[in-house]
Amino acid sequence: MLLGHLGRPQPAGVSAGTAIVPDIVVFLAGAGVSLAMSWLLVSRLERIGERLGLSEALLGMVAALAADAPEISAAVSAMIAHQQRVGAGVVLGSNVFNLAALLGVGAVVAGQIGLHRKVVVLGGAVALWVAILCVLVVTGTLPVPAGLVLAVLTLAVYLVLLGTGGQGRLGQRLPPQLLAWLRSAVKEEELELEDAIRPSRGRRLDVVTAVVALAIVVAASVTMERAASGLGQRYGVPQLITGGLVLAAVTSLPNAVAAVYLAGRGRGAATLSTALNSNTLNVVAGLLFPAAVLGLGPPSGQAVLITAWYAGLSLAVLALAYRHRGLGRPAGAVIIGAYVAFAASIVISAYAGSGRPALLAALAFLSALALAASLGPFTWAILCGAAGRESLLPGWSAPRLWAMSVLLAAGVAAVDAAAGRRLVLIGLLIVGPCIALLTGRWLLTALAGAWACGLAVVLGVPDGIWATAAHLAFISAVAAVATVATAAAALISRARS
Numbered sequence: 001m002l003l004g005h006l007g008r009p010q011p012a013g014v015s016a017g018t019a020i021v022p023d024i025v026v027f028l029a030g031a032g033v034s035l036a037m038s039w040l041l042v043s044r045l046e047r048i049g050e051r052l053g054l055s056e057a058l059l060g061m062v063a064a065l066a067a068d069a070p071e072i073s074a075a076v077s078a079m080i081a082h083q084q085r086v087g088a089g090v091v092l093g094s095n096v097f098n099l100a101a102l103l104g105v106g107a108v109v110a111g112q113i114g115l116h117r118k119v120v121v122l123g124g125a126v127a128l129w130v131a132i133l134c135v136l137v138v139t140g141t142l143p144v145p146a147g148l149v150l151a152v153l154t155l156a157v158y159l160v161l162l163g164t165g166g167q168g169r170l171g172q173r174l175p176p177q178l179l180a181w182l183r184s185a186v187k188e189e190e191l192e193l194e195d196a197i198r199p200s201r202g203r204r205l206d207v208v209t210a211v212v213a214l215a216i217v218v219a220a221s222v223t224m225e226r227a228a229s230g231l232g233q234r235y236g237v238p239q240l241i242t243g244g245l246v247l248a249a250v251t252s253l254p255n256a257v258a259a260v261y262l263a264g265r266g267r268g269a270a271t272l273s274t275a276l277n278s279n280t281l282n283v284v285a286g287l288l289f290p291a292a293v294l295g296l297g298p299p300s301g302q303a304v305l306i307t308a309w310y311a312g313l314s315l316a317v318l319a320l321a322y323r324h325r326g327l328g329r330p331a332g333a334v335i336i337g338a339y340v341a342f343a344a345s346i347v348i349s350a351y352a353g354s355g356r357p358a359l360l361a362a363l364a365f366l367s368a369l370a371l372a373a374s375l376g377p378f379t380w381a382i383l384c385g386a387a388g389r390e391s392l393l394p395g396w397s398a399p400r401l402w403a404m405s406v407l408l409a410a411g412v413a414a415v416d417a418a419a420g421r422r423l424v425l426i427g428l429l430i431v432g433p434c435i436a437l438l439t440g441r442w443l444l445t446a447l448a449g450a451w452a453c454g455l456a457v458v459l460g461v462p463d464g465i466w467a468t469a470a471h472l473a474f475i476s477a478v479a480a481v482a483t484v485a486t487a488a489a490a491l492i493s494r495a496r497s
Contacts (some may be wrong), residue, residue, distance in 0.1 A: 030224030073221035089243025100339030107332030301467035449482025
């Protein structure tokens with residue numbers, strides 16, 4: 001009855017005020033029931049997995065899949081209703097939210113999430129490969145069925161390694177050194193998950209409870225998605241915001257609470273595993289599988305934007321975690337600031353054609369300010385570590401040369417913004433990472449590159465090319481130069497040391 005009501009237009013004589021109340025009540029009720037029952041589903045599935053003798057790593061994967069039930073159900077429901085943007089937005093926006101809430105907030109709350117590098121590489125390689133497949137599919141470079149097959153095969157190999165610890169036939173076909181490394185990585189992850197996940201042995205009643213809980217989670221999530229879509233249509237809220245921000249954040253709350261709890265207990269590997277496995281399962285079950293059956297629709301600048309944020313932030317988080325053997329408060333602040341910038345960019349992209357340049361410019365400025373503020377403590381720590389070290393230019397210290405690279409990029413952006421649509425200088429932002437390369441330090445070069453990429457994104461508003469093919473081409477060019485410069489700086493730093 002409720003689902004039918006959401007799909008029908010309001011009859012004449014019913015005011016917007018009276019029409020909105022049922023949808024809000026349905027949305028809040030669906031969210032509350034879905035979140036509460038997902039916790040019950042997770043606990044019962046863990047007990048069932050314990051009875052079946054699953055390893056701790058596989059139990060963690062089962063728990064992540066159960067916690068992902070709300071966003072997967074909401075995404076599939078939207079795609080069935082031919083709202084591909086909402087469905088894709090739920091999955092991809094949820095993945096960005098997971099990185100910010102699970103790892104960013106977890107690092108800030110706990111102070112430090114310690115991680116073994118082998119755990120970062122093992123889980124990160126799978127998560128990053130699935131993110132790359134997602135980018136290729138959304139941009140239309142790779143057909144959806146091919147992306148689904150590659151992602152499922154990757155996930156299957158990963159599950160076999162987690163379940164057998166490299167002891168099965170798959171492990172016997174690997175080189176001895178790689179096999180020893182994989183066994184060590186799986187063992188390190190198992191040790192932390194053993195303390196984080198301690199379910200009691202399951203009974204038959206747990207199977208019945210899990211089935212009932214899953215049915216309720218799916219029904220509540222579908223109801224919540226329909227209510228949110230109805231509210232968005234009534235008030236003209238773009239589907240990108242409804243799916244990528246509102247539904248994505250609400251459906252990801254169970255994972256966020258669990259990860260912050262694990263981070264506070266010092267269970268770094270469990271926190272990272274929850275975030276990465278959740279994102280991987282979201283893409284496979286919530287995006288690629290339904291898209292292969294129902295279609296994903298033609299590529300769009302908005303879809304590419306949100307997918308690029310997901311893949312880019314995944315790479316940045318993994319690089320930080322590997323470099324520092326974990327995530328501290330500065331890195332957590334950077335991740336949270338990146339999510340604020342992501343949210344602002346989604347709003348800008350959704351309203352790019354609304355004819356409100358003042359609003360778009362304010363949002364662009366706020367997103368850049370949030371990202372710069374979050375980079376503050378992290379950048380300061382890096383500059384302090386580089387203080388007194390000479391750059392490749394005689395007489396110039398590395399921090400001084402880095403400051404020049406940042407200021408020059410900001411100067412180019414200021415001239416571009418002042419000229420408006422008459423002059424587009426986004427390509428000249430490569431001056432930032434190119435000059436930072438002369439510091440001979442890859443972290444300083446990477447920061448200058450991130451600053452240049454952020455400015456390239458923001459300048460799409462005053463240049464009047466936001467989220468167009470030209471804008472994406474400029475951003476890709478700046479990002480490519482920044483990546484090459486960072487890699488070159490890393491080689492120079494290794495050679496000098």
